[in-house]
Amino acid sequence: MPRHWKRSVSALIGLVLCSLVWSPVKAEQPNEMKELIVLAAPRHEQHYYADVADDIFDFHVAFAREIMKRDNVLVLADSHSYKDYVKALGEDAVGKVPAEDIWIRDFGLANPAHPVLFRYTAAGQGGRSEGQAEADFVQERLTRVMMEAGLTYKAMRLFNDGGNLVEDNDGRAVLSRKFLRDNGLSEAEARKVLKKELELNHIAFIEADEQGGLEHADGVVAFVEPNTLIINSYPDDPNYAAKLRTDLKAGLPGVDLHEIVTPYDGSEIYDERFGSACGLYTNMLVTPHRIYFPQFGIPEDSIALEQIQSVTTKEIVPIRSDQVCHMGGGVRCMSWQLRGENVQKLFEHLAATDWLNGG
Numbered sequence: 001m002p003r004h005w006k007r008s009v010s011a012l013i014g015l016v017l018c019s020l021v022w023s024p025v026k027a028e029q030p031n032e033m034k035e036l037i038v039l040a041a042p043r044h045e046q047h048y049y050a051d052v053a054d055d056i057f058d059f060h061v062a063f064a065r066e067i068m069k070r071d072n073v074l075v076l077a078d079s080h081s082y083k084d085y086v087k088a089l090g091e092d093a094v095g096k097v098p099a100e101d102i103w104i105r106d107f108g109l110a111n112p113a114h115p116v117l118f119r120y121t122a123a124g125q126g127g128r129s130e131g132q133a134e135a136d137f138v139q140e141r142l143t144r145v146m147m148e149a150g151l152t153y154k155a156m157r158l159f160n161d162g163g164n165l166v167e168d169n170d171g172r173a174v175l176s177r178k179f180l181r182d183n184g185l186s187e188a189e190a191r192k193v194l195k196k197e198l199e200l201n202h203i204a205f206i207e208a209d210e211q212g213g214l215e216h217a218d219g220v221v222a223f224v225e226p227n228t229l230i231i232n233s234y235p236d237d238p239n240y241a242a243k244l245r246t247d248l249k250a251g252l253p254g255v256d257l258h259e260i261v262t263p264y265d266g267s268e269i270y271d272e273r274f275g276s277a278c279g280l281y282t283n284m285l286v287t288p289h290r291i292y293f294p295q296f297g298i299p300e301d302s303i304a305l306e307q308i309q310s311v312t313t314k315e316i317v318p319i320r321s322d323q324v325c326h327m328g329g330g331v332r333c334m335s336w337q338l339r340g341e342n343v344q345k346l347f348e349h350l351a352a353t354d355w356l357n358g359g
Helices: 012-017 047-068 079-089 128-149 178-183 187-198 238-251 300-309 341-352
Strands: 036-040 072-076 116-119 154-159 172-176 202-206 221-225 228-232 256-260 290-295 315-320 336-338
Touching: 036 047, 047 072, 047 079, 047 290, 047 315, 072 079, 116 128, 128 341, 154 178, 154 187, 172 178, 172 187, 172 221, 178 187, 187 202, 202 238, 228 238, 238 256, 256 300, 290 300, 300 315, 336 341
Parallel strands: 036 072, 116 154, 172 202, 228 256, 290 315
Antiparallel strands: 036 336, 221 228
């Protein structure tokens, strides 16, 4: 999503494209059953979000409280919103680390099992050269924190948003063909580099259901188990539905496909350059043990819950998303996943710099 200011981005590309890794004193390993889920509050001066700032806060707090019952959560906030988040969630769940956008999935590390940093695309900031300059600036602030903390990841020169990589953490992934166009690659070329860098075995490339804009795969499909994929239903567009299934089966041999009810609602869209995520249950946040599952306060919610529960043994955690879905995202789009030593390194860094105590 775009911000309405301009910043110099000289020397930032180098930071985005390079990873610096170091090993701090090893602390106690985190609980392997828990994921760290990071949320990003809008900066106070971001006028773009002014009309929906309260809705974002309410969504974050409700989402974070559900996460805290099961996993670990960290909200990145600026000095203006820090106290409000601390009052709602406690100091341990909030860091005074301003993020430049709320859609942290897209410009943070992708694929928590094998972390990789793509170059954030201009589409998330409205497109064109100005959008790419802002996208680089947005990503640079988070990249600085990751580098200073010594997080371990691979940095790639390829353009992609985290929302356009849906993986099962068992060697399979789905991306939209926007990835090919953004990088000038054929499917064969893209498969070769992604298999090597992300340790993947099978990759499916699909057409997005809405052309132009973000074209993220995570609004179309979601892995809930290895090689078990949930896909939207498209009763009004059987040709697209058939093509989607063909592409997925071609790229993911033996994939187990399950349609989910898809009451898409585009009646209220916050920014005409981006679509709505209202009614898209595929925009779920999947961890090794749980699924944080969007709900919209509509009759289809219960149907979708039954459908998802029938194809996975993971715990399903309903998350109301109707406050924010009209902005084009929700449960998955607003969350960044870290696990293993990267969690330890991040918290050690934030504690050492006093960012976890409002310093």
